[in-house]
Amino acid sequence: MAANVDSQRPQNTRAIMGFLREHAPFSSMDDTHLAHFAEHATLRFFADGDVVLSPDDGTVKRFYVVKQGRIRGERHNEKEDRTETTFEISQGECFPLAALIGERPTRTLHRATGDTFCLSIEQDAFITLFSESDPFRDFCLRGVSSLLDQVNQRIQSNAMASIGSSNSLDTPLERYALRNPIVCSPDLPVRKAVARMHENNVGSIIITDDNRHPTGIFTLRDLRTMIAEEKGPLDTPIRQVMTPEPCRLSAQSDAFEAAMLMAEHHFAHLCVVDEDQRLIGVVSERDLFSLQRVDLVNLARTIGTATHLRTLVSLRSQVSRLVDAMLAHGADSGQVVKIITTLNDVTVRRVLELNIKKNDPGIPFTWLTFGSEGRQEQTLLTDQDNGILFRTPEGMTEEQVREKLLPFAQTVNQELAECGFTLCKGNIMASNPKLCLSDREWDDWFIRFIDASTPQNLVYSSIFLDMRAVFGPTEPLHELLEKVLTRIRKNALFQKMLAGNAFQRKPPLTMFRNFRYVNDGKKHALDLKRQGLAPFVESVRVFALANGVETANTLERMEELARKGVFDPKDANAWKEAYSLIQAIRMRAHQEMLDRGEELTNYIDPDDLNPLDRRILRESFRQAQRLQQKLEVTYQL
Amino acid sequence: MLEYIRHWLEKRRGLKDGNWDNLPSPKTVGDQLLSEIRLIVLDLETTGLNPGQDEVIAIGAVAITGGVIHLDDQFDLILRRPDLDISETVLIHGIGPEALTQGHETEDALLYLLDWMNGDPVLAYHSAFDQKFLEKTLKQQLGYVRSHVWIDVADLLPAFFPNAQTGGKGLDHWADFFGLEVSERHHAAADALATAELTLVALNRAGKDGVKTLKALSDKLRYHRQLQNMKRF
Structure with missing residues (x-):
């Protein structure tokens, strides 16, 4: 029947519907709505450089879709007195949404690039579609971010197929059915507290003071330990055996924060409190992951308490x-x-702890990680980049300390390799004497790195300028970082060299907005890490270091730069979104490679992506170009 | 489309009795502004290449008004000619006997076409071919003998893009040159739309070259033809 209706439509109407169907949001619209579009459309031609739409044209009355060619948006930058391209619209994309919905003139000059044909409908046809088609309305109101949702939904539903549940980690804790917490006062004997838990069929009890502030938590695990280790009789007041200062989160925190906190501290329960720190509920690991398949906390705990290396290996x-x-x-x-x-x-941490237990080098140290691990941006494909920072104990030389620490580090590096952290080919590992240094030596090292930098050692900037402490005291690293950041802030030349280095990493787009592929025989391959993520990571690092941002995580750096007014908040959001999306596509590719039993790589063929993903990937790369333009302008590259 | 023609005929029943005065008169070349004028871009499918023997099977046409193609102003119809031997063109056009029998009464369709054309200038690619076939058909079926202004898009393009390296003179060459995607080649309506798109490109250039009126356009084409003839000798 549908085919019959379709064949009664004129050829050119069918052809336009076919064209629209290949592009979002039209791809999710009903045929009757597409036909309405096609039958009411006009087709216009614009030669290269022709103005399509101008702020001087008055209130926008038409909706356009690019059928062929490209449209670029131009805005005049008052500050620098030059014209900037603010966006590009290519085949199948629509404009101008904000002005049309807002019933105002466009703020951007729209100009054709190359021979360009646009389909267009008048305001009344637009309004008909807007009011009748849900996908169309959603797209018009939310623009490209509604498409991002579609991509994310698909990433989720793919992963869901192998797991099967639907709680979002973005859900605020207050929306979880927080059970009325079972509470007691600190003086209650353990026996009575456990009886209360038993009556209510729960695994934990919160100890509160008179103002309902949680002061401790007691769980069945604590009971087990108490009896096994004979810590006292069951008449003991509960405050003597409870875990004091339980972890608490506000009701507005989301499930993700709760999960991370649990994973970090190996707790299974968290107190949820109001603004006055009064207890309003308890959330358990089981509440967060109702299916018990997602065993983040349990896995973290198992890893964190494993007693043998081989257990660690098997847990990976x-x-x-x-x-x-x-x-x-x-x-x-x-x-x-x-x-x-x-x-x-x-x-x-566990590998380090086990080794200290076995063979303590006897000298306190801070275990550093660099590069992606330092940025907290590791995926499943990861290798070791680590080092050691120590304070030389009195009466010892740095060489003497190294004699003790290096063999220890050697073992740790080997054992980490067994756990799946590939040995670093460049020997950037704690067992390398050049990377097992005292605070003074590290400081000297950075002075040489920053003040006497050559283009060659700038290659290492992506490693050593993104560092973090994983084990041991954090204060020495914080002091070191403060000095390093001050030095970089004062050194304009080093900043410019860093910027120039970051500028070399071009996003994989050609002049014509097609994908530029890597040149190593893999014909249609994009390297999502080097070509996609690196331009963001490197450019953001320059801005972060130049503006005293201490965190190494790229997303957090962008947030911090927006807070400091270095990035426009809208730009920062667009860049964060784009960066996360490339990362998501990369991770999905990794999971698929694992499923197929292939070796993990960062290469993908964009032809394997669906048109929506391809378009969004291209848009993400374009955001990287915009970020680099900012770098170019700031450092006059 | 058929439904539409039926309604239209009911309203204008007088036409069937040979009362051609009710039909719009063909317009002549004058100072009409290209930026306002309505133009018909047309493509025919025929049973063969010889106007003396062969017949029209399908007519596709779109209208350009004010330099814009209005897709709600188009004509797309397969004529009902079951008596014809079409084996020859089936190969090219893909129109089989079944598609044809769905077509409409030829006379009705042609009457409607004339009314829809509104006497406006007609453009086609290699227009001499389409002109001969259409005029013959109008004469045979309706006894209609008035002539429209015809413009050949195959002349229009080289006149405004003399240096284009198209690699040939066909519709396909120019469509490729401008990167057009033709939805279904050799379908009358799709070819008409592609021809109309090329016409938009030429009209855009005409405006920039200072060719503003139908007369100026016609003069330019005549001059271009003369130039071509001179080069030939």
Whole structure:
């Protein structure tokens, strides 16, 4: 029947409907709405450089779709007195949405680039579609971000197929059915407290003071430990055996924060409190992950308490399963890389702890990680970049300290390799004597790096300027970072060299907005890490270091730069979105490679993506170009 | 379309009795502004290449008004000619006997076409071919003998883009040159739309070259033809 209706439409109407169907949001619209569009459309031609739409034209009355060619948006930059291209619209994309919805003139001059044909409908046809078609209205109101949602939904539903549940990690805690917490006063004997837990069929009890502030928590695990280790009789007041100062979160925090906190501290329960720190509920691991398949906390705890290296090795395979589950629970790519990093941190810490137990070098040290691990941006494909920072104990030389620490580090590096952290080919590892340094030596090292920098050692900037402490005291690193940041802020030449280096990493787009592929025989391959993520990471690092931002995480750096007014908040959001999206596509590709039993790479063929993903990937790369333009203008490259 | 023609005929029943005065008169070349004028861009499918023997199977046409193609102003119809031997063109056009029998009474369709054309100038690619076939058909079926202004898009394009390296003179060459996607080649309506798109490109250039009126356009084409003839000798 539908085919019959379709064949009765004129050929050119059918052809236009066919064209529209290949592009979002039209691809999700009903045929009757597409036909309405096609039958009411006009087709216009604009030669290269022709003005299509201008702020002087008055209130916008038409809606356009590019059928062929491109439109670029131009705005005059008053400050620098030059014309900037603010956006580009290519085949299948629409304009001008904001002005049309806002019933105002456009603020941007729209100009044709190359021979360009546009389909266009008048305001009344637009209003008909707007009021009758849900996907169309959604797109018009929310623009490209509604498409981002579509992509994310698909990433989630793919992951969901292998797991099956639907709680979003963005859900605020207050929306979870917070059970009325079972509470007691500090003086209650353990026996009575446990009886109360038993009556209510719960695994935990919160100890509160007179103002309902939580002062401690007691769980069945604590009971088990108490009896096993004979810590006292059951008449003991509960305050003597409870865990004091329980972790608390506000009701507005989301499930993700709760999960991260639990994973970090290996707790299974958290107190939810109001603004006055009064207890309003308890959230358990089980509440967050109702299916019990996503065992983030349990996995972190198992890793964190493993007693043998081989247990650690066997646990690593579960991390990949967890990533699948996380994606299914609606974690975005930023959350997932943080989870992977958290679990990696737990593993690294445990390997260190086990080795200290076995063979303590006897000297306190801070275990540093660099590069992607330092940025907390690790995916499943990861290798070791680490080092050691120590304070030389009195009466010892730095060489003597190294004699003790290096063999220890050697073992740790080997054991980490067994856990799946590939040995660093460039020997950027704590067992390298050049990277096992005292605070003074590290400072000297950075002075040479910054003040006497050559283009060659700038290659290392992506490693050593993104660092973080994973184990040991954090204060020495904080002091070191303060000095390094001050030095970079004062050194304009170094900043400019860094900027020039970052500028070399061009996003993979050609002049004509097509993908530029890597030149190594892999015909249609894009390297999502080097070509897609690196332009963001490197450019953001320059701005962060130049403006005293201490955190190494790229998304957090962008947030901080927006707060400091270095980035326009809208730009920062667009760049964060774009960066996260490339990361998400990369992670999904990794999961698919794992499923197929292939070796993990960062290459993808954009032809394998659906048109929506391709378009969004292209848009994300274009955002990277805009970020680089900012770098170019700021440092006059 | 058929439904539409039926309604239209009911309203204008007088036409069937040979009362041609009710039909719009063909317009002549004058100072009409190209930026306002309505132009018909047309393409025919025929049973063969010889106007003496062959017949029109399908007519596709779109209208350009004010330099814009209005897709609610188009004509797309397969004529009902079951008596014809079409084996020859089926190969090219893909129109089989079944598609034809769905077509409409030829006379009705042609009457409607004339009314829809509104006497406006007609453009086609290699227009001499379409002109001969259409005029013959109008004469045979309706006894209609008035002539419209015809403009050949195959002349129009080289006149405004003399240096274009198209690699040939066909519609396909120019469509490729400007990167057009023709939805279904050799379908009358699709070819008409592609021809109309090329016409938009030429009209855009005409405006920039100072060719503003139908007369100026016609003069330019005559001059271009003369130039071509001179080069030939």
